[in-house]
Amino acid sequence: MFLNKNILIITLAIYSASLFGQKDSTDITVKDLTIKGDINIAQGVYDPLSPSKAAFYSAIFPGMGQVxxxxxxxxxxVWAALAVPTYYYQINNSDYKRYRTAYKLRKNGLQDEFTSDAGISSVSIQTLETAQKQLRENRDMSLLSGVIIYILQIVEASVNAHLLQFNTDDNISFKPALIMNPIRYEAPSVGLVIKYNF
Incomplete structure (x- = not known):
């Protein structure tokens, strides 16, 4: 027991002597240093508010975030993508109102635009109901697709502003190279070498 304690103390003493014997190489003091000329500190490309600004501008006016x-x-x-559902929404809504008005007039026994002066109707009341239902569905789908496109263009502007802040310098590159093993020429083995430069 006494021998184990002595061995432990001697071992700790040897290792501690080597630990404290090293000198810190980063402890450098500079006295009387003068710098001639201007020091240019390159500012980073990163702007944390850029994605939120792009999203805000796109929300105010579609396409403005992309600009x-x-x-x-x-x-x-973006403008064309939003113009298409807007156009179809207006057409379907006006046609829905026409058929809805004709349906109400027909139910009240009055003459509508699909009834001639002789009292002959070119469209039945069931067709008016079916047309109203279909036009309402088309109008709602146009509105839904317009809202989805509006939200997607906001997201696209924000994501693009995020991605523009990444460094895409040519010095940061990935260049794989295939090198054949000249020693094992009969049974070739292929390796992969990755070189990167900063």
């Missing part, structure tokens, strides 16, 4: 991100070619695509 804020300097992706000018995307703005006409």
């Amino acid at each position: 804020y991100n300097k992706k000018y070619w995307k703005a006409p695509i």
Whole structure:
């Protein structure tokens, strides 16, 4: 027992001597240092408010977030994508109102636009009901698709603003290379070498 304690104490003493014997190489003091000229500190590309600004601009006016991100070619695509459901919403809504008015007039025994002066109707009342139902569904789908496109263009502007902040310098590259093993020429083995430069 006494021998084990002595061995432990001697071992700790040897290791502690080597631990405290090292000198810190980062402890450097600089005295009387003068710098001639200007020091340029490069600012980073990262702007944490850029994605929220792009999303806010897109929410106010569709396509404005894409213009804020300097992706000018995307703005006409956003406007066209929002114009199509708006156009179909207006057409379906006006036709729905026409058929709805004709249905109400027909139910009250009055003449509607589908009834001639002789009292002959070109559209039955069941057709008016079916047309109203179909036009209402088309109108609602146009509205839903317009809202989805509106939300997607906000998300696209925000994500694009995030992705624009990544460093895509040519010095940061991934260059795989396949090298054949010259020693085992008869039974070739293929390896992968990855080189990266900063």
